[in-house]
Amino acid sequence: xxxxxxxxxxxxxxxxxxxxxxxxxxxxxxxxxxxxxxxxxxxxxxxxxxxxxxxxxxxxxxxxxxxxxxxxxxxxxxxxxxxxxxxxxxxxxxxxxxxxxxxxxxxxxxxxxxxxxxxxxxxxxxxxxxxxxxxxxxxxxxxxxxxxxxxxxx
Numbered sequence: 397x398x399x400x401x402x403x404x405x406x407x408x409x410x411x412x413x414x415x416x417x418x419x420x421x422x423x424x425x426x427x428x429x430x431x432x433x434x435x436x437x438x439x440x441x442x443x444x445x446x447x448x449x450x451x452x453x454x455x456x457x458x459x460x461x462x463x464x465x466x467x468x469x470x471x472x473x474x475x476x477x478x479x480x481x482x483x484x485x486x487x488x489x490x491x492x493x494x495x496x497x498x499x500x501x502x503x504x505x506x507x508x509x510x511x512x513x514x515x516x517x518x519x520x521x522x523x524x525x526x527x528x529x530x531x532x533x534x535x536x537x538x539x540x541x542x543x544x545x546x547x548x549x550x
Contacts, residue, residue, distance in 0.1 A: 435463035439485055441470065443478035444495060449548055450482050467496070467541045475501045475536050482546060493548055496540040505532035 438457050442450035458470040468483065476498055485492045505513050513532075 430464035430466045432462045432464045435460045435468065439470070439483060441481045441483050441496075443476075444480045444482045446480060449493075449546065455482075455484060461537060467499070467539065469537055469539045471504070471506060471535045472501075472538050473535060476538055480543075481540065483540070483542075493546040495543045495546050497543055498538055498540050500539045502537045502539075504535050504537045506535045507532045 437460050439460050440455040441458050442454040442456070444450060458472055461469040461471055479498050481496050481498065483494050483496055485494065502514065
Protein backbone atom coordinates (compact mmCIF):
# COMPACT_ATOMS: atom_id res chain seq x y z
CA UNK A 397 0.00 0.00 0.00
CA UNK A 398 1.40 3.44 -0.89
CA UNK A 399 2.33 5.88 1.87
CA UNK A 400 -0.64 7.94 3.02
CA UNK A 401 1.10 11.11 1.77
CA UNK A 402 0.86 9.88 -1.83
CA UNK A 403 -2.90 9.42 -1.59
CA UNK A 404 -3.97 12.71 -0.05
CA UNK A 405 -4.41 15.58 -2.45
CA UNK A 406 -2.94 19.05 -2.32
CA UNK A 407 -6.02 20.39 -0.52
CA UNK A 408 -5.21 18.24 2.49
CA UNK A 409 -1.61 19.45 2.54
CA UNK A 410 -2.83 23.05 2.39
CA UNK A 411 -5.25 22.29 5.24
CA UNK A 412 -2.46 20.85 7.37
CA UNK A 413 -0.12 23.70 6.46
CA UNK A 414 -2.69 26.20 7.74
CA UNK A 415 -3.09 24.29 11.01
CA UNK A 416 0.37 23.06 11.95
CA UNK A 417 2.91 25.10 13.79
CA UNK A 418 5.82 23.02 15.05
CA UNK A 419 6.04 23.51 18.81
CA UNK A 420 9.32 24.94 20.10
CA UNK A 421 11.78 22.64 21.81
CA UNK A 422 11.25 19.59 19.62
CA UNK A 423 9.25 16.44 20.23
CA UNK A 424 10.65 15.04 23.47
CA UNK A 425 9.86 11.35 23.69
CA UNK A 426 7.69 11.41 20.56
CA UNK A 427 7.85 8.12 18.67
CA UNK A 428 6.08 9.44 15.59
CA UNK A 429 7.90 9.71 12.28
CA UNK A 430 5.97 12.89 11.43
CA UNK A 431 5.97 16.06 13.54
CA UNK A 432 2.69 16.62 15.34
CA UNK A 433 1.03 19.89 16.13
CA UNK A 434 -1.88 20.89 18.32
CA UNK A 435 -5.18 20.82 16.46
CA UNK A 436 -7.93 21.84 18.88
CA UNK A 437 -10.76 21.88 16.35
CA UNK A 438 -14.10 20.07 16.38
CA UNK A 439 -14.43 17.72 13.41
CA UNK A 440 -16.73 14.79 12.68
CA UNK A 441 -16.05 11.05 12.59
CA UNK A 442 -18.14 8.01 11.73
CA UNK A 443 -17.51 4.27 11.97
CA UNK A 444 -16.59 2.73 8.63
CA UNK A 445 -17.02 -0.85 7.46
CA UNK A 446 -14.46 -0.44 4.67
CA UNK A 447 -17.01 -0.43 1.86
CA UNK A 448 -20.12 1.73 2.31
CA UNK A 449 -19.62 5.45 2.95
CA UNK A 450 -21.29 6.31 6.29
CA UNK A 451 -24.69 8.01 6.29
CA UNK A 452 -24.82 11.62 7.45
CA UNK A 453 -26.58 10.48 10.65
CA UNK A 454 -23.60 8.27 11.59
CA UNK A 455 -21.17 11.20 11.90
CA UNK A 456 -20.61 12.58 15.39
CA UNK A 457 -18.61 15.64 16.43
CA UNK A 458 -15.33 15.06 18.26
CA UNK A 459 -12.73 17.42 19.69
CA UNK A 460 -9.48 16.86 17.83
CA UNK A 461 -6.28 17.01 19.83
CA UNK A 462 -3.37 16.93 17.38
CA UNK A 463 -2.60 16.39 13.70
CA UNK A 464 0.23 15.15 11.49
CA UNK A 465 0.49 14.29 7.79
CA UNK A 466 0.04 10.65 8.77
CA UNK A 467 -2.60 10.79 11.52
CA UNK A 468 -4.58 12.63 14.13
CA UNK A 469 -6.01 12.18 17.59
CA UNK A 470 -9.29 13.17 19.18
CA UNK A 471 -11.04 13.07 22.54
CA UNK A 472 -14.07 10.83 22.96
CA UNK A 473 -16.40 10.26 25.94
CA UNK A 474 -16.05 6.47 25.59
CA UNK A 475 -13.64 4.05 24.00
CA UNK A 476 -14.64 3.74 20.32
CA UNK A 477 -16.37 0.44 19.50
CA UNK A 478 -14.87 0.51 15.97
CA UNK A 479 -11.35 0.12 14.54
CA UNK A 480 -11.81 2.00 11.25
CA UNK A 481 -13.49 5.32 10.69
CA UNK A 482 -14.10 8.18 8.30
CA UNK A 483 -13.02 11.62 9.44
CA UNK A 484 -14.40 14.80 7.93
CA UNK A 485 -11.78 17.57 7.86
CA UNK A 486 -12.56 21.17 7.01
CA UNK A 487 -15.78 23.03 6.39
CA UNK A 488 -17.96 23.32 3.32
CA UNK A 489 -17.14 23.77 0.53
CA UNK A 490 -13.60 22.55 1.37
CA UNK A 491 -14.45 19.26 3.06
CA UNK A 492 -12.13 16.27 2.85
CA UNK A 493 -13.03 12.75 3.88
CA UNK A 494 -10.26 10.40 4.96
CA UNK A 495 -10.29 6.80 6.12
CA UNK A 496 -8.39 6.14 9.33
CA UNK A 497 -7.47 3.23 11.55
CA UNK A 498 -7.67 3.49 15.34
CA UNK A 499 -4.22 2.63 16.68
CA UNK A 500 -4.72 3.29 20.35
CA UNK A 501 -7.18 4.59 22.89
CA UNK A 502 -5.87 5.91 26.21
CA UNK A 503 -8.02 6.84 29.23
CA UNK A 504 -7.47 10.48 30.19
CA UNK A 505 -8.98 13.09 32.48
CA UNK A 506 -10.06 16.33 30.78
CA UNK A 507 -10.64 19.67 32.43
CA UNK A 508 -12.78 22.60 31.29
CA UNK A 509 -9.59 24.62 30.75
CA UNK A 510 -8.64 22.20 27.97
CA UNK A 511 -5.86 20.60 29.98
CA UNK A 512 -5.81 16.82 30.27
CA UNK A 513 -3.74 14.11 31.93
CA UNK A 514 -3.53 10.35 31.75
CA UNK A 515 -6.14 8.84 33.99
CA UNK A 516 -4.67 7.22 37.10
CA UNK A 517 -5.26 3.51 37.52
CA UNK A 518 -8.46 4.01 39.47
CA UNK A 519 -11.68 2.08 39.02
CA UNK A 520 -13.75 4.74 40.78
CA UNK A 521 -14.30 7.60 38.31
CA UNK A 522 -15.51 9.82 41.16
CA UNK A 523 -11.90 10.02 42.35
CA UNK A 524 -10.63 11.91 39.31
CA UNK A 525 -7.73 14.29 39.85
CA UNK A 526 -8.40 17.99 40.22
CA UNK A 527 -6.45 20.74 38.54
CA UNK A 528 -6.54 24.19 40.18
CA UNK A 529 -9.71 23.14 42.03
CA UNK A 530 -11.35 22.02 38.81
CA UNK A 531 -12.67 18.44 38.75
CA UNK A 532 -11.95 16.48 35.59
CA UNK A 533 -14.14 14.23 33.50
CA UNK A 534 -13.07 10.84 32.14
CA UNK A 535 -12.45 10.70 28.40
CA UNK A 536 -10.38 8.69 25.91
CA UNK A 537 -7.62 10.08 23.74
CA UNK A 538 -7.94 8.16 20.47
CA UNK A 539 -4.93 8.04 18.14
CA UNK A 540 -5.56 7.26 14.47
CA UNK A 541 -3.48 6.66 11.34
CA UNK A 542 -4.84 8.11 8.10
CA UNK A 543 -5.03 5.44 5.43
CA UNK A 544 -6.59 6.99 2.33
CA UNK A 545 -8.76 9.69 0.84
CA UNK A 546 -12.44 8.91 0.32
CA UNK A 547 -15.01 10.52 -1.90
CA UNK A 548 -18.55 10.98 -0.68
CA UNK A 549 -20.99 9.77 -3.30
CA UNK A 550 -23.89 12.10 -3.91
